[in-house]
Amino acid sequence: MNNNTDKRLEVTIKDMVLRNPVMTASGTFGYGYDFEDFMSLDSLGGIVVKATTGSNREGNPYPRMAETSSGMLNAVGLQNKGIDYFCRSLYKKIKDINTNMVVNVSGSSIEEYVEVAQRINELENIPAIELNISCPNVKQGGMAFGTDPKMASEVVKAVRKAYDKTLIVKLSPNVTSIVEIAKAVEASGADSLSMINTLFGMAVDAEKRQPLLSTITGGLSGPAVKPVALRCVWQVAKQTKLPIIGIGGIMNATDAIEFILVGATAIEIGTANFINPSISQEIVYGLSEYLDRHNIKNISEIRGII
Amino acid sequence: MKYCKDFIVVENETITPTLFILKLQYLETLPEIKAGQFVEIMVKGEANVFLRRPISIHDVDKDRNQISLLIQIVGKGTEELSKLKKGESLNLIFPLGNGFTIIGKKVLLVGGGCGAAPLLYLARVLKQNQIKSDILIGCRDIKQLFSKKEYESLSNLHIATEDGSCGIKGLVTSHPILDEDFDSIYCCGPTPMMKAISKLAKERNIPCYVSLEHKMACGFGVCLCCVVDTNQGNKRTCTTGPIFLSSELKDF
Numbered sequence: 207m208n209n210n211t212d213k214r215l216e217v218t219i220k221d222m223v224l225r226n227p228v229m230t231a232s233g234t235f236g237y238g239y240d241f242e243d244f245m246s247l248d249s250l251g252g253i254v255v256k257a258t259t260g261s262n263r264e265g266n267p268y269p270r271m272a273e274t275s276s277g278m279l280n281a282v283g284l285q286n287k288g289i290d291y292f293c294r295s296l297y298k299k300i301k302d303i304n305t306n307m308v309v310n311v312s313g314s315s316i317e318e319y320v321e322v323a324q325r326i327n328e329l330e331n332i333p334a335i336e337l338n339i340s341c342p343n344v345k346q347g348g349m350a351f352g353t354d355p356k357m358a359s360e361v362v363k364a365v366r367k368a369y370d371k372t373l374i375v376k377l378s379p380n381v382t383s384i385v386e387i388a389k390a391v392e393a394s395g396a397d398s399l400s401m402i403n404t405l406f407g408m409a410v411d412a413e414k415r416q417p418l419l420s421t422i423t424g425g426l427s428g429p430a431v432k433p434v435a436l437r438c439v440w441q442v443a444k445q446t447k448l449p450i451i452g453i454g455g456i457m458n459a460t461d462a463i464e465f466i467l468v469g470a471t472a473i474e475i476g477t478a479n480f481i482n483p484s485i486s487q488e489i490v491y492g493l494s495e496y497l498d499r500h501n502i503k504n505i506s507e508i509r510g511i512i
Numbered sequence: 513m514k515y516c517k518d519f520i521v522v523e524n525e526t527i528t529p530t531l532f533i534l535k536l537q538y539l540e541t542l543p544e545i546k547a548g549q550f551v552e553i554m555v556k557g558e559a560n561v562f563l564r565r566p567i568s569i570h571d572v573d574k575d576r577n578q579i580s581l582l583i584q585i586v587g588k589g590t591e592e593l594s595k596l597k598k599g600e601s602l603n604l605i606f607p608l609g610n611g612f613t614i615i616g617k618k619v620l621l622v623g624g625g626c627g628a629a630p631l632l633y634l635a636r637v638l639k640q641n642q643i644k645s646d647i648l649i650g651c652r653d654i655k656q657l658f659s660k661k662e663y664e665s666l667s668n669l670h671i672a673t674e675d676g677s678c679g680i681k682g683l684v685t686s687h688p689i690l691d692e693d694f695d696s697i698y699c700c701g702p703t704p705m706m707k708a709i710s711k712l713a714k715e716r717n718i719p720c721y722v723s724l725e726h727k728m729a730c731g732f733g734v735c736l737c738c739v740v741d742t743n744q745g746n747k748r749t750c751t752t753g754p755i756f757l758s759s760e761l762k763d764f
Contacts, residue, residue, distance in 0.1 A: 265739065480729045483605065
């Protein structure tokens with residue numbers, strides 16, 4: 207079966223129609239075209255490109271990555287060339303990719319978030335932004351906005367005024383109550399929530415007696431975080447009305463189904479892209495196969511049944 | 513074009529207890545592979561090995577559609593790879609990285625320890641292009657020396673061992689071949705050695721290409737974990753490199 211046409215998998219997030227729930231997570235899929243050698247990009251529901259900030263960011267010094275049990279820590283620090291470069295150069299390269307091209311928007315101040323969102327609002331072929339208020343690897347901004355309900359609310363309200371299309375807000379798991387943040391973001395005008403960003407962590411080299419990352423701490427991703435992510439999606443799905451995009455350690459179609467069962471409308475594949483660059487397409491096939499096997503007419507039938 | 517495909521192990525040759533060469537058979541026609549490029553290997557059977565392992569390409573046999581990888585056991589991933597047996601399959605993403613830029617009529621290759629891995633295929637490519645090369649290999653002792661016959665058939669081989677068991681006694685930096693004139697130098701090995709050779713090349717105004725080894729999660733440009741500080745800011749070792757002109761690097 208051509209998954210491009212498996213209507214059972216179609217989902218919508220506000221005004222954005224996804225041919226299937228499978229998206230790829232920001233920072234793990236480049237700008238999409240990096241994966242053209244390995245798969246058909248038009249098999250995906252959407253692609254979230256690398257975080258974009260107001261100006262060029264060099265990111266953190268090397269080493270930025272440490273492998274851990276069933277996962278990895280990263281401390282890239284939002285390295286990107288800034289919104290001008292994105293609009294001038296990258297947009298041309300991605301605008302004709304036949305799927306929903308979503309831009310992850312980050313910043314160190316409310317003004318920076320608003321500026322980037324405004325600029326992207328003008329780009330015809332970008333149907334949505336994912337507001338990154340949850341990056342643990344930058345000194346200013348990032349996670350600070352996503353761990354305080356008031357600050358989260360302020361940034362979402364400000365961006366909402368400047369941005370007309372689908373506004374997804376990416377939440378941090380590094381909070382006491384993710385429901386509290388989710389409710390604040392919902393009340394401030396978000397259209398959808400994506401969760402979770404990485405877990406704040408660290409790794410140590412016992413022999414060298416030093417941290418493995420230049421920044422000491424970083425963000426944990428991979429299968430190690432999946433139980434935390436499932437719990438977050440389940441809690442928030444029960445207490446808000448917004449469509450949720452589940453993220454966290456999805457390595458195969460079964461993992462993706464688990465997120466849908468606890469309430470996710472769509473999912474994003476992250477770290478798995480590094481290990482198997484065609485995994486996202488394989489997961490689309492796996493979802494169809496799951497529906498066949500369980501005689502399900504539409505994926506929405508199983509959404510949030512747990 | 514990059515590929516993500518299976519290879520079959522043809523041979524697993526032990527060089528030392530911590531060094532081995534995997535010869536791998538590709539089941540299709542090998543694409544163009546440049547000297548200095550690398551592969552990302554999926555490691556099966558070890559629960560704590562989550563990411564692929566980046567390994568440079570030691571040699572390519574286009575007629576047989578085979579590649580060789582020289583691997584040092586440094587952790588659980590490479591240890592698992594050392595156990596591979598003839599007939600087993602291995603999933604690779606390849607070919608990755610920029611590869612060496614070939615410049616000049618008379619060039620010098622300098623390799624240290626297992627870091628010399630990509631120089632064998634480079635010597636082969638140079639010979640195919642009728643470029644005269646000298647290769648200087650440094651290692652601890654004669655037991656650590658690998659692919660000697662192949663080097664000899666492709667290039668003028670010079671050796672420096674720390675204990676004097678082969679070639680001159682001492683580090684590569686003390687070898688007299690370095691006093692000769694070259695159009696370019698290609699260097700791969702421990703960072704202090706590459707820095708020393710780069711310094712020497714800089715003094716004589718010879719372009720020096722070094723091959724960097726950085727921790728990476730993907731190997732094809734998307735994770736941004738393997739960056740190196742260059743004159744143009746942070747660049748990815750996996751796509752802008754792993755081969756850099758040493759004058760481009762901040763630390764060199």
